[in-house]
Amino acid sequence: MxxxxxxxxxxxxxxxxxxxxxxxxxxxxxxxxxxxxxxxxxxxxxxxxxxxxxxxxxxxxxxxxxxxxxxxxxxxxxxxxxxxxxxxxxxxxxxxxxxxxxxxxxxxxxxxxxxxxxxxxxxxxxxxxxxHSGVDTFPPRAANHWRLALGLDCAEAEPSTKADGPELPANVMTLLAEYGIEAEAGVDTGTYRIAFDLPDDTYLLCYPLDIDADGVPAAWEVTRQHHHQPGHMQNVVPVDGEPCLFDTVRAHLTSALSNAFRR
Known part of the structure:
Protein backbone atom coordinates (compact mmCIF):
# COMPACT_ATOMS: atom_id res chain seq x y z
CA MET A 1 0.00 0.00 0.00
CA HIS A 132 19.27 2.79 -7.17
CA SER A 133 19.48 1.12 -10.55
CA GLY A 134 16.08 0.63 -12.17
CA VAL A 135 14.06 2.79 -9.76
CA ASP A 136 11.50 5.01 -11.51
CA THR A 137 10.87 8.55 -10.32
CA PHE A 138 7.18 7.57 -10.23
CA PRO A 139 7.49 4.40 -8.08
CA PRO A 140 4.84 1.73 -8.87
CA ARG A 141 3.25 2.08 -5.45
CA ALA A 142 2.85 5.81 -5.97
CA ALA A 143 1.34 5.24 -9.40
CA ASN A 144 -1.21 2.83 -7.92
CA HIS A 145 -2.05 5.38 -5.23
CA TRP A 146 -2.78 8.06 -7.84
CA ARG A 147 -4.93 5.65 -9.87
CA LEU A 148 -7.03 4.73 -6.83
CA ALA A 149 -7.25 8.30 -5.54
CA LEU A 150 -8.33 9.66 -8.90
CA GLY A 151 -10.53 6.74 -9.92
CA LEU A 152 -8.36 5.91 -12.93
CA ASP A 153 -8.51 2.53 -14.63
CA CYS A 154 -5.36 0.54 -13.84
CA ALA A 155 -5.51 -1.30 -17.15
CA GLU A 156 -3.33 -0.08 -20.00
CA ALA A 157 -5.05 2.12 -22.50
CA GLU A 158 -6.24 0.55 -25.71
CA PRO A 159 -4.37 1.85 -28.73
CA SER A 160 -6.47 4.48 -30.47
CA THR A 161 -6.96 4.93 -34.17
CA LYS A 162 -4.52 7.56 -35.38
CA ALA A 163 -4.56 9.81 -38.38
CA ASP A 164 -1.55 9.81 -40.69
CA GLY A 165 1.38 11.54 -39.07
CA PRO A 166 4.10 11.09 -36.42
CA GLU A 167 3.24 9.27 -33.24
CA LEU A 168 4.25 10.19 -29.73
CA PRO A 169 7.56 8.62 -28.70
CA ALA A 170 7.33 5.21 -27.05
CA ASN A 171 8.43 6.51 -23.63
CA VAL A 172 5.63 9.10 -23.64
CA MET A 173 3.05 6.49 -24.70
CA THR A 174 4.26 4.16 -21.92
CA LEU A 175 3.91 6.96 -19.38
CA LEU A 176 0.37 7.74 -20.50
CA ALA A 177 -0.62 4.07 -20.57
CA GLU A 178 0.57 3.69 -16.98
CA TYR A 179 -2.17 6.13 -15.96
CA GLY A 180 -4.82 4.85 -18.34
CA ILE A 181 -4.61 7.94 -20.55
CA GLU A 182 -5.45 7.55 -24.23
CA ALA A 183 -3.93 9.79 -26.87
CA GLU A 184 -5.94 10.69 -29.96
CA ALA A 185 -4.40 11.91 -33.20
CA GLY A 186 -6.11 14.15 -35.70
CA VAL A 187 -5.99 17.40 -37.60
CA ASP A 188 -6.66 20.75 -35.95
CA THR A 189 -7.10 23.79 -38.21
CA GLY A 190 -5.12 22.03 -40.89
CA THR A 191 -2.27 21.04 -38.56
CA TYR A 192 -1.58 17.52 -37.34
CA ARG A 193 -1.77 17.12 -33.59
CA ILE A 194 -2.06 14.49 -30.85
CA ALA A 195 -4.31 15.25 -27.87
CA PHE A 196 -4.94 13.59 -24.51
CA ASP A 197 -6.84 14.49 -21.35
CA LEU A 198 -5.22 15.06 -17.97
CA PRO A 199 -7.02 14.26 -14.69
CA ASP A 200 -7.72 17.88 -13.68
CA ASP A 201 -10.05 18.97 -16.51
CA THR A 202 -7.12 20.09 -18.67
CA TYR A 203 -5.68 18.52 -21.79
CA LEU A 204 -2.48 18.65 -23.80
CA LEU A 205 -2.20 19.26 -27.53
CA CYS A 206 1.10 18.08 -29.01
CA TYR A 207 2.06 19.42 -32.42
CA PRO A 208 5.07 17.82 -34.20
CA LEU A 209 7.44 20.37 -35.73
CA ASP A 210 10.27 20.12 -38.29
CA ILE A 211 9.48 16.58 -39.40
CA ASP A 212 12.43 14.96 -41.21
CA ALA A 213 12.41 12.62 -44.23
CA ASP A 214 11.85 9.61 -41.96
CA GLY A 215 8.77 11.20 -40.42
CA VAL A 216 10.48 11.95 -37.09
CA PRO A 217 9.79 15.39 -35.54
CA ALA A 218 12.82 17.42 -34.50
CA ALA A 219 10.68 19.31 -32.00
CA TRP A 220 7.17 19.44 -30.51
CA GLU A 221 4.94 22.31 -29.53
CA VAL A 222 2.90 21.48 -26.42
CA THR A 223 -0.19 23.46 -25.46
CA ARG A 224 -2.10 22.88 -22.23
CA GLN A 225 -5.70 24.06 -22.14
CA HIS A 226 -8.65 23.91 -19.77
CA HIS A 227 -11.82 22.22 -20.98
CA HIS A 228 -13.99 24.82 -19.26
CA GLN A 229 -11.65 27.79 -19.68
CA PRO A 230 -10.66 27.71 -23.35
CA GLY A 231 -8.94 31.07 -23.15
CA HIS A 232 -6.58 29.90 -20.41
CA MET A 233 -3.60 28.06 -21.90
CA GLN A 234 0.12 27.62 -21.66
CA ASN A 235 2.49 26.94 -24.55
CA VAL A 236 5.82 25.17 -24.23
CA VAL A 237 8.00 24.59 -27.29
CA PRO A 238 10.63 21.91 -26.66
CA VAL A 239 13.46 22.33 -29.14
CA ASP A 240 15.43 19.13 -28.71
CA GLY A 241 12.94 16.46 -29.64
CA GLU A 242 11.94 13.36 -27.68
CA PRO A 243 13.79 13.81 -24.35
CA CYS A 244 12.36 17.28 -23.82
CA LEU A 245 8.88 16.15 -24.89
CA PHE A 246 8.89 13.36 -22.31
CA ASP A 247 10.05 15.71 -19.54
CA THR A 248 7.45 18.30 -20.53
CA VAL A 249 4.56 15.82 -20.64
CA ARG A 250 5.66 14.30 -17.37
CA ALA A 251 5.79 17.72 -15.65
CA HIS A 252 2.27 18.57 -16.86
CA LEU A 253 0.99 15.16 -15.74
CA THR A 254 2.55 15.65 -12.31
CA SER A 255 0.88 19.04 -12.04
CA ALA A 256 -2.50 17.65 -13.11
CA LEU A 257 -2.30 14.72 -10.67
CA SER A 258 -1.44 17.09 -7.87
CA ASN A 259 -4.33 19.41 -8.78
CA ALA A 260 -6.83 16.56 -9.00
CA PHE A 261 -5.71 14.91 -5.78
CA ARG A 262 -6.17 18.14 -3.80
CA ARG A 263 -9.84 18.39 -4.81
Missing part, protein backbone atom coordinates in the same frame (compact mmCIF):
# COMPACT_ATOMS: atom_id res chain seq x y z
CA UNK A 2 1.24 3.48 -0.83
CA UNK A 3 2.29 5.53 2.17
CA UNK A 4 2.51 9.27 1.56
CA UNK A 5 5.64 11.08 2.66
CA UNK A 6 5.41 12.11 6.31
CA UNK A 7 5.01 15.76 7.11
CA UNK A 8 8.28 17.39 8.21
CA UNK A 9 8.96 16.61 11.85
CA UNK A 10 10.85 19.48 13.45
CA UNK A 11 10.12 22.47 15.66
CA UNK A 12 9.83 24.89 12.72
CA UNK A 13 6.50 23.42 11.61
CA UNK A 14 4.87 25.35 14.46
CA UNK A 15 6.46 28.61 13.35
CA UNK A 16 3.89 30.87 11.61
CA UNK A 17 6.62 32.07 9.24
CA UNK A 18 7.48 28.51 8.20
CA UNK A 19 3.80 27.72 7.76
CA UNK A 20 3.32 30.82 5.61
CA UNK A 21 6.23 29.84 3.35
CA UNK A 22 4.95 26.25 3.10
CA UNK A 23 1.56 27.51 1.92
CA UNK A 24 2.99 30.21 -0.36
CA UNK A 25 5.07 27.66 -2.27
CA UNK A 26 2.74 24.69 -1.83
CA UNK A 27 2.46 24.11 -5.59
CA UNK A 28 6.20 23.46 -5.90
CA UNK A 29 6.35 21.50 -2.64
CA UNK A 30 3.35 19.33 -3.52
CA UNK A 31 4.75 18.41 -6.94
CA UNK A 32 8.04 17.35 -5.38
CA UNK A 33 6.43 15.40 -2.53
CA UNK A 34 3.97 13.70 -4.89
CA UNK A 35 7.02 12.43 -6.76
CA UNK A 36 8.39 10.82 -3.60
CA UNK A 37 10.94 13.59 -2.91
CA UNK A 38 11.45 14.61 0.72
CA UNK A 39 10.94 18.37 0.71
CA UNK A 40 11.18 21.07 3.35
CA UNK A 41 11.36 24.83 3.83
CA UNK A 42 14.70 26.02 5.15
CA UNK A 43 15.01 29.21 7.19
CA UNK A 44 18.35 30.53 8.30
CA UNK A 45 19.82 33.99 8.62
CA UNK A 46 16.79 35.51 6.94
CA UNK A 47 17.21 33.20 3.92
CA UNK A 48 14.18 31.18 2.83
CA UNK A 49 14.65 28.23 0.49
CA UNK A 50 12.93 25.02 -0.54
CA UNK A 51 15.10 21.94 -0.12
CA UNK A 52 14.65 18.65 -1.97
CA UNK A 53 16.62 15.67 -0.66
CA UNK A 54 18.56 13.49 -3.09
CA UNK A 55 19.27 9.79 -2.42
CA UNK A 56 23.05 10.29 -2.14
CA UNK A 57 22.89 12.70 0.76
CA UNK A 58 22.97 15.79 -1.45
CA UNK A 59 20.08 18.18 -1.94
CA UNK A 60 18.61 20.67 -4.34
CA UNK A 61 18.22 24.21 -3.09
CA UNK A 62 15.31 26.01 -4.78
CA UNK A 63 15.41 29.75 -4.30
CA UNK A 64 14.98 33.05 -6.10
CA UNK A 65 17.50 33.86 -8.83
CA UNK A 66 20.15 36.35 -7.75
CA UNK A 67 19.88 37.90 -11.21
CA UNK A 68 16.41 39.18 -10.36
CA UNK A 69 17.16 40.33 -6.81
CA UNK A 70 17.85 38.60 -3.49
CA UNK A 71 18.33 34.83 -3.46
CA UNK A 72 15.93 34.26 -0.58
CA UNK A 73 12.40 33.31 -1.55
CA UNK A 74 10.09 36.28 -0.91
CA UNK A 75 7.17 35.97 1.47
CA UNK A 76 4.99 37.59 -1.19
CA UNK A 77 4.90 35.26 -4.19
CA UNK A 78 4.23 38.22 -6.50
CA UNK A 79 7.72 39.52 -5.69
CA UNK A 80 9.40 36.41 -7.10
CA UNK A 81 11.11 37.29 -10.37
CA UNK A 82 12.75 34.00 -11.35
CA UNK A 83 13.78 30.60 -9.96
CA UNK A 84 17.26 29.29 -9.26
CA UNK A 85 18.14 25.68 -8.39
CA UNK A 86 21.50 24.71 -6.92
CA UNK A 87 22.85 21.18 -6.38
CA UNK A 88 24.95 20.93 -3.21
CA UNK A 89 26.24 18.05 -1.15
CA UNK A 90 27.69 19.52 2.05
CA UNK A 91 28.39 22.87 3.65
CA UNK A 92 31.45 24.35 1.99
CA UNK A 93 31.45 21.71 -0.73
CA UNK A 94 31.38 22.55 -4.41
CA UNK A 95 27.92 23.34 -5.72
CA UNK A 96 26.65 23.68 -9.25
CA UNK A 97 23.80 25.47 -10.93
CA UNK A 98 20.97 23.27 -12.20
CA UNK A 99 18.49 25.92 -13.32
CA UNK A 100 18.17 29.69 -13.46
CA UNK A 101 15.15 31.22 -15.17
CA UNK A 102 16.69 34.69 -15.23
CA UNK A 103 19.62 33.75 -17.47
CA UNK A 104 20.32 32.55 -20.97
CA UNK A 105 17.84 30.31 -22.78
CA UNK A 106 15.89 29.71 -19.55
CA UNK A 107 15.17 33.40 -18.98
CA UNK A 108 11.90 33.17 -20.90
CA UNK A 109 10.54 30.80 -18.23
CA UNK A 110 10.47 33.42 -15.48
CA UNK A 111 8.47 32.15 -12.51
CA UNK A 112 6.73 29.34 -14.43
CA UNK A 113 6.49 26.30 -12.15
CA UNK A 114 5.98 23.70 -14.87
CA UNK A 115 9.17 24.80 -16.62
CA UNK A 116 10.93 24.56 -13.25
CA UNK A 117 9.62 21.03 -12.68
CA UNK A 118 10.54 19.98 -16.21
CA UNK A 119 14.16 20.48 -15.17
CA UNK A 120 14.09 19.56 -11.47
CA UNK A 121 12.20 16.25 -11.71
CA UNK A 122 14.44 14.71 -14.41
CA UNK A 123 17.48 15.87 -12.42
CA UNK A 124 16.20 14.09 -9.31
CA UNK A 125 15.34 11.01 -11.37
CA UNK A 126 18.88 10.88 -12.73
CA UNK A 127 20.21 10.99 -9.16
CA UNK A 128 17.78 8.26 -8.11
CA UNK A 129 18.75 6.07 -11.04
CA UNK A 130 22.41 6.52 -10.22
CA UNK A 131 21.82 5.55 -6.57
Missing amino acids: FKPLPFPNHHRVNDPLWQRLWVTYSDVITMLRSDGITTDVEMGGGEFNITAELPNGCELLIRASSESGAEALPLDRDELGAWQVMHLCAEGAERHLVYDSARGDQAANGTDVLALMAVVLPHVKAEQDAA
